[in-house]
Amino acid sequence: MFRKAIRWFSASPPRTLLLGFTFIIFAGAQLLRLPISSANGETMSFVDALFTSTSATCVTGLVLFDTGTYFSTFGHWVILLLIQIGGIGFMTMATLFALILRRRISLKERLILQESLNQGSIEGLVRLVRKVIFYALALEMVGAVLYSARFALDMPLGQAIYHGIFHSISIFNNAGFDLSGDFSSFSSYSTDLFMNVVSMVLIILGGFGFIVLADLFEIRKKWQFSLHTKVVLGVSAGLIIIGAVIIFLFEFTNDRSIGNDAFGHKWLVSLFQSVTTRSGGITTVDISEFRQATQFFIIILMFIGASPGSTGGGIKTTTFAVLVGAVLAMIRGKEDVVLFRMRLSQERVYKAVTVTLFCIGIVMLGTMVLATTEDAAFLKILFEATSAFGTVGLSMGLTGNLTVAGKLTIIFLMFIGRLGPLTLTYALGPKPGRVLYRHAEGKIIIG
Template identity: 60%
Template sequence: MKLALKKTNLTPPQILVIGFAVMISLGATLLSLPIASASGQPLPFLDALFTATSAACVTGLVVVDTGSTFTVFGHMVIILLIQIGGLGFMTMATLFSFVLKKRISLKERLILQEAMNQSSMEGIVRLIKRVLQYALTIELVAAIIFSIRWSFDFGLAKGIYLGVFHAVSFFNNAGFDLFGPITGPFSSLTSYASDPIINIVSMALIILGGIGFIVLSDLLDWKVNKRRLSLHSKVVLSATGFLIVCGALVIFMFEFTNTKTLGTLDWQGKILAAFFQSVSPRTAGANSLDIAGMRQASQFFIIVLMFIGASPGSTGGGIKTTTFTTLIGAMITMVRGKEDIVLFHYRLGKDRILKATTITLLALGLVIFVSMVLSTTEDYPLLMILFEVTSAFATVGLSMGLTPNLTDVGQIMIIIMMFIGRLGPLTLAYALGPKVEKELYRHPEGKITIG
């Protein structure tokens, strides 16, 4: 890996794009083999490509039911793609370098910086070590709890198998599940809507995977840093907490009397399910309620939550909580007639505001464009199409039931959206665009009327 990187003149964004493309192609090839299919017949390559992309991009959208379509070999391929895709293939390559006690080159550090969305290389190797430690520890603890719980329902061997698979899937915000043969195809966690252990552990995994490894590191060093958190961690934790609580309240109010969702549950089930459906749009993709059975107001609100997504440096997608907070801060600043966006007594630089605006507009443009295309190729309501497209871009995986019924064109468009969503529109733009050269002059300032 290191030798290949030294010989190439590719930029870090280009290496990330190519790396993910190669990983997805390899995964699709393996999933299309007869040994991966429960029926013994090769899975159509487009279906295999869709599944591999969804797993590598930690999305969770599926065209075939994971539990009933694939064998143990297929499940292992999927969970490996999820783990590598969630932590990043460069992170996993760095793990092998640690094991072999090899030095991390400057080129590799630049790629890791790009992959982890860091502004500098300082401490990047130390952060990667922590990423691996945190991820494996959290997944192990969750796997043990899940295994014990499901052992009561399915026996020890099956309980451990389900526990390990879902711990990795949920922490990496992938949303893949194996309950198809047990509770019905594409059922996810709907049979555990009132189970406190499954709900609480799943939500904890989703949140821990979605807040980002920078924040996790900051929280664990809280006492060392004299009980102070960085501005980034404060913004992420505040935005995440606000979105989860706000989302749960909105879903609880809209779905309280809906007999297809919360209406038939007791108070404990209503509260757990409302919070779970609010946490899942952090890009997890698992659901304990029938998304298609929700009222349109709830479905549209979940689209908004999915579009915002998780936080930078995490296993999730979306425009990110920090981008959302920056835009809200810019709006409040403008309304108040002030010049600077101030968060927790810190002023944000103009480059942060420009980047947040660019990411949001690119994301919004992509979602709108693909939704318009699919509205002509798929004979389904626009809200349903918008939901699936947003879910794909934000690598969420929640579905109203459209994905398994997509045409070939629709599948390809969703595959592209998942790929762009995992890498980020800016990273892809940098990878495909020409090399940026420094401007030698500046144009005179002009004024236009806004609003």
């Protein structure tokens, strides 16, 4: 029976990814349950440990306990390891060790890597893995140095380095875990331009995806970007700017958030909140004090999320771009969806629509379950469900008060959000057979 289950999981790359992430999450939960993982030496309940492990592995950042005070140093390093594996991808890490040991990467492993990195072919995957590891470690190292230098002004040097390393890895991987204490995130640095800029740059670069990073760092070799990179850069910049402007306008007179702040501080807070919705998970203000219109707008930004092949979740910026392109093409009476003077195949448009509808359905299902199990306002429940699915990690305060059923629902949403709804469908669904016929064409009225 066990062997049959293993063969079934290893029969396709999506199933292998499903099994791999599940194994890492449960292994992480067992480590977090150890008394050595908590600061007070107590054993965490299995559901709470599973929740924390899933949040770290799926680089979400929703927490039941304050990370800085509840967990010990050992617990912090377990969470950090889970974040690193979950952010870069366990197959990428496994390939790294294989390359270090000079072991040949098999065709099956390349296919799993292709699924993990969301690539269209297996060509150049090993080179891409080397780039992923190099860029991730290099950016995390730079971030750690910058954070450590700033933290050294507020704490002893050893503690500053420790905090710098933890926050750099967490924020670059868009995980949202922090050691600030008392669930305060980066609120004490809301007016600190240096901390805001470093954090935003790490979130943005982590959310771009490693394909885009490779294009950016190698621009001198080819002096042009791929269509994918152009779309990611364009949509990401547009969403960040539009998001900052709308948050600024909605919260300008809100005394509970930024209404009493200086004009420059209002812009800084608005820009940071817009960036962190890309899947960052850290915040410099209490989002529960925002107006409902702002909170709903943030839900939309979280649902769109980061970019393919990145450490973030959501339907992805490219999917959003294809949907907007399809709508504009229909309005203009054109058959083709064109982005940056390049025509997209119908398959890409169908996939974008499918992903979006899947994601809407999953968020709706999770929201309905949470609305049944939790005693909270609907907007707060929708916010939490979208944040979990988009692996964002922003919260309006519901996470700490979840019931057991609510925790399991959020775990489910975080897992699907990180793995991807289509990957989960391909993993659990039957193997598609060859279509031997086509049905006659029919017509229905739309709109």
